Amino acid sequence: MLQVRRRASFDNLLGxxxxxxxxxxxxxxxxxxxxxxxGVIMSEKFVRLTGWRANGAVLIAGIVGVxxxxxxGTAAAQVLGSQHDLSLGGGAQSTTGxxxxxxxxxxxxxxxxxxxxxxxxxxxxxxxxxxxxxxxPSSTLDGGEAPVGSVSLACLSCHDGTQAxxxxxxxxxxxxxxxxxxxxxxxxxxVMVNPDDPANPGTPGPVPMLGTDLRDDxxxxxxxxxxGCSATDVTCATLGDADFNTPATANINTVQAxxxxxxxxxxxxxxxxxxxxxxxxxxxxxxxxxFVECGSCHDPHASTSTPVSFLRIDNTDSSICxxxxxx
Ligand code: HEC
Ligand code: HEC
Ligand code: HEC
Ligand code: HEC
Numbered sequence: 001m002l003q004v005r006r007r008a009s010f011d012n013l014l015g016x017x018x019x020x021x022x023x024x025x026x027x028x029x030x031x032x033x034x035x036x037x038x039g040v041i042m043s044e045k046f047v048r049l050t051g052w053r054a055n056g057a058v059l060i061a062g063i064v065g066v067x068x069x070x071x072x073g074t075a076a077a078q079v080l081g082s083q084h085d086l087s088l089g090g091g092a093q094s095t096t097g098x099x100x101x102x103x104x105x106x107x108x109x110x111x112x113x114x115x116x117x118x119x120x121x122x123x124x125x126x127x128x129x130x131x132x133x134x135x136x137p138s139s140t141l142d143g144g145e146a147p148v149g150s151v152s153l154a155c156l157s158c159h160d161g162t163q164a165x166x167x168x169x170x171x172x173x174x175x176x177x178x179x180x181x182x183x184x185x186x187x188x189x190x191v192m193v194n195p196d197d198p199a200n201p202g203t204p205g206p207v208p209m210l211g212t213d214l215r216d217d218x219x220x221x222x223x224x225x226x227x228g229c230s231a232t233d234v235t236c237a238t239l240g241d242a243d244f245n246t247p248a249t250a251n252i253n254t255v256q257a258x259x260x261x262x263x264x265x266x267x268x269x270x271x272x273x274x275x276x277x278x279x280x281x282x283x284x285x286x287x288x289x290x291f292v293e294c295g296s297c298h299d300p301h302a303s304t305s306t307p308v309s310f311l312r313i314d315n316t317d318s319s320i321c322x323x324x325x326x327x
Pocket of ligand 1 (some may be wrong): 079080084085102103105108118119151154155177224272276295300301
């Protein structure tokens, strides 16, 4: 039975099938599908995404099966095929046929960058100077800052547009280690770019490539709740700003961890659908304290659009915002 893990792959398949029916081109295996279209259907990416390896006769049954499956709303969140898949046929803004691996653009099992906060990180981190939200004249900002860092720097290693997206420390296969970083595609994939702002043709908009000016982005590397929460007040009895929900906490591998529970994450322990706060020691308290970073709101592996990909929870009724802010 056909397993479709992503709606787009189903849409592609259906589009190909409809086109095939329209052109009525001949194909010995599946009448109505030209050999070119058959090539598309049988392409490695298609097989990878659907796990489908049967013959043509099963295809129609497969399509019906897929429709039923998707009707039941079972498209799962994953990296493969998502906008974070830069490999052959992935959903990123540019992709490369040089590899079918998807994790390698961010992680490596060996030789990882231990200076990065993201696990087994396969990229060098930007050394860029960023403009920060705190430099805007906000008269209500309470939290102190740490340098732009933690997991946010890992995100910014693509999203600030300064480093080619496929430059990694350890390329797929043997003999591919280069501590300075080397492009998987041999230079075919460049830095992240933005589409033009329709109101200002010729001027690219500010997303998804955030650039180095982070003043127009939600603050990151900022203390949670206006500060007050730290290793000496792990339960956050005295948050600096009362307009925040009190985070949960636990000591995990001798590191004090904090997060904000959400309904989707449930109450038991830290789950990936909770708003994750990142423990840092290089902030104003100069000891372990929780910070808001890109990864607080985003899970880079969750491809389901809610309404954009890579959010920790669905943002219906602004539930992401309300997880932290009491407004
Ligand atoms: C676009 C970059 C990117 C890609 C591609 C990616 N990851 Fe990650 N991954 C990250 C970042 C960033 C973190 C740290 C997230 C955090 O701190 O919450 C992470 C964390 C993790 C973690 C630990 C935290 C967790 O969520 O369990 C695991 C395990 C992991 N990734 C596995 C994978 C695997 C397996 C793949 C390929 C299928 C993959 N990742 C692809 C960026 C990526
Ligand atoms: C993980 C927790 C968290 C989430 C989720 C979150 N915020 Fe925040 N937000 C913060 C923190 C912490 C600050 C810094 C507040 C301070 O120090 O005064 C902040 C700051 C802000 C500010 C600037 C406040 C000022 O005084 O200048 C605005 C506006 C804001 N958030 C809106 C939002 C919106 C809208 C969302 C949802 C899209 C959201 N936030 C999601 C934690 C969060
Ligand atoms: C290896 C490069 C790379 C890294 C590292 C990376 N991203 Fe991305 N990200 C992309 C690309 C490519 C896109 C697609 C952009 C486009 O479609 O124009 C994207 C898109 C996104 C989107 C938009 C999704 C949508 O539906 O529009 C979000 C949100 C996002 N990334 C968050 C993150 C966060 C958070 C991190 C760190 C935890 C991260 N990314 C790390 C390459 C990366
Ligand atoms: C406080 C929560 C929060 C933080 C922190 C945060 N984001 Fe987001 N981000 C969101 C939400 C919510 C959306 C969806 C906005 C929407 O619906 O248009 C989003 C959207 C995006 C998008 C897609 C924008 C678009 O319109 O195409 C990208 C890319 C992105 N974030 C990257 C990042 C990166 C990189 C960081 C860290 C530098 C970051 N985000 C920090 C909440 C956050």
